[in-house]
Amino acid sequence: MKNIIEIDHLTKYYGKSRGISDLSLSVKEGDIFGFMGPNGAGKSTTIRLLLGLISPTSGSVSIFGKDNKKNQVEILKGIGYMPSEAMFYPSMRVKDVIDLAAKLHNKDCKKQASELCERLQVDTKKKIEELSLGNRKKISIICAMQHEPELYILDEPTSGLDPLMQKEFYDLLLERNKQGSTVFLSSHILSEIQRYCQNAAVVREGKLITVNSVEQLAKTNARRVKIYGITTLPILDGCKDIKPNHESISFLYTGNMATLIHNLDGLPITDMVIEEPSLEEIFMHYYEKEAN
């Protein structure tokens, strides 16, 4: 399957401060691609580079197989973008904003727009300045979806939406995805990524930490070990995130199991649990700086 987005050694500095550095990844057609990372990791910078809102310091982006610098307008025709802050002209009415977005795309989207307004329960007569963040987000969804783009670029799309609307939004997105659209989804919410994305990348401090299928990312040979009866550990390689309690000790173990058991021999252990770490734990491990 062909690549819809191809990011090649992309670097962006704002003066001396880092945006992203040497980021390379690709997103395949029909994928729902998760883009994760802590605040300030460079997620929004990457998205702005994809859209051509900012120019890279070095490296390149190609979307739909075309260089995004030379074919920006053509590429933007096929993109539906939801910025993280859904801001519109405050004095305008909702229907006028939706209409303006359609006109800027040079497309008659009335049918789509009214269907989306109905599903998202948007009051189109209200003024933008009267809307809450959640309601502005809904307008943003409509503006991103009404022209039926091939590629959705979504920057934290569900923040501010209530759970029912989040579900409606993902239902819409999955429908569009079934019809062949590709989705690039930046999010903090791991459960969203795990539920909806096929592949995902993690960025931290402007660098790509890992990119893989969500299934593979969630799979790890690390184990969460909890031992009751002792509060200190024998010196052992591969122990991370060691949390002593007054009756027990818990840690992430990535070393050899036989070695662990051998080292625990003779200790006053009353009980012991070894389990797969939660996805949250795995991502915390990616997010956090190496402690040691």
Add this chain to the structure above:
Amino acid sequence: MTIVKHELKMNFKSLIIWTTTIGSMIFAFMLMFPMLEDSLSQMGDMYSSMGGFSAAFGLDKLAMNTAMGYYGTEVGAMLSLGGALFGALLGVGMLSKEEGGHTAEFLLSAPVNRAKVVLQKLLALLINIVAFDLVCMLMALLSFALISGELDKSGFMLYHLAQFFMHLEIACICFCISAFFKKTNAGLGLGIAIILYFLDIMVKTITNIEFLKYITPFYYAGAADIISSGKIDIVLLGIGIMVIILSAMVAIVKYAKKDIVA
């Protein structure tokens, strides 16, 4: 043309407020002329011989006791400064309000070439200033008719043409500057207009700084010179038009490459 229409809608209220205010002030001041005519005749000699003060307001070249002279010296200042402030405020916000109001992402993620965005905004700016100047001119014409004042047609038209270019030039300078900023800085726009206005007064009153007339567009748009000589200083107007074109070009080039961060 979508953005032109959008901009016209967004600026419509401010256009109405400015044109009504300045237009009706011009109108009201002209209607007062018949009542003031006699006292102005008596004071005319005094006003025209007050040296620097007279020169600053064109009283050395225009007689205040004629309708045309009164219009140029007393009423014209309102059109000059009012139009300059309107143009400056409009120009300084046109591009930067998108980033300041965080709407730039909405506008510029749409499939529209950046240079075209700037051009359409410039066109909206032009239309606003044409509308402002046209309404003010019509209000002035109407007031001349009502008081049956003697109208020097060619002087009047040339004066309003020069005023239009001056308003446009200030608007374009502010528009160009705003391409470099991330937030709308209304104070900067007003400052530019007011400084250029005072430069004009300084050129007319202080000797040895005549070169400043090449900088301030208020100079070529002054009523006294245009109405008394019956022509616009073509060199100065030419410089003004060059500044307009250059400002527009710099704004387009700058904005096309600008990083839209907020």
